[in-house]
Amino acid sequence: MTRLTRSESQALTRLRLLKSARDLFRRDGYAVTSVDRIAEAAGYSKGAVYSNFEGKEAIFLAVLETESEENLGKLLKRLDRAETLDAVVDVLAEWADERSKSGGWSLTVLEHARVAPMGSASLRRQEEIVRAQWRRLGAYLLGRFPGVASDGEVLGALLFEIAYAPALTFVTAPGAGALVRFALPPLLARERQGELAIAG
């Protein structure tokens, strides 16, 4: 058996707690998930939770941040492999279709927003995490397609909000991908806009 250093063991505890918290928040939502349940699911005491996090809100925000970074990281890698504008649109449309069917997590974020007092530090933190994602995706796309879409944060927001759009979780068609394929090309493709105008 591998012996862990004290700091390795602490990092492992934190990781396991975050994983259990993520699964519970996604499945049961924000209100129902308690520090007790997170500790139990991870196989630790409540004390272990409190030596790593201030409380449920702090765990929730840590999960949100970790999840956001992981998901965006994967998306940007897929985008890196897409060589043309059409391929980029394909990747984003597929990602939006996947996201819109993944459920759970985005409802939990809304639930937290409903529970957290207006203007509270945790709501501000949630907003920061969400907007940082939007800006990173937008900046990436504008870096690759320096076109007419000048506001990266709005471009990122548009794509994320289509991907997590409420009705797309239960409507069979059109899907989130169809919306991305519809809205994105005219925002990214300068030349194509010229073609369309001429064709008209």
Add this chain to the structure above:
Amino acid sequence: MTRLTRSESQALTRLRLLKSARDLFRRDGYAVTSVDRIAEAAGYSKGAVYSNFEGKEAIFLAVLETESEENLGKLLKRLDRAETLDAVVDVLAEWADERSKSGGWSLTVLEHARVAPMGSASLRRQEEIVRAQWRRLGAYLLGRFPGVASDGEVLGALLFEIAYAPALTFVTAPGAGALVRFALPPLLARERQGELAIAG
């Protein structure tokens, strides 16, 4: 006191029940709102509810349909008064900002989608109501701006989903209106696309 005919009195009962149901669904969500509570809030017996509706799902769907028609009707009237493309974009951006802050109702629709069994008649009905809205808004816009945006249902879906986008309920900026102003003009304005291509 005005005497009501039997059918007037029935219509009034139905109207009052729908109004109470709407308020409760919006405030408390789908699960918590019961036939008992709806009857009580409207000042009727449970029997009065069942002589008008098959049950909670039927009331919910009737409220959804009534609300959708009312809201879309108001929006189309506002659009009728907007004379230019810019004015139409303004109306839609303002509408999206209002919708995204109106909360409650869209969460209830999601909750119903989570509770209703996959492929059930009520889920199919909810989808029909939602898509009918998308098609009507899309057809209206394409009727006025016969441009490059060829798919009315997708155009309507895009606008509705921006208006009800999840993060826009708690993020302070950019708002839903900013997303509409960003995404819509290139989809509706043929000539403007020409200008942009030339300006680039």
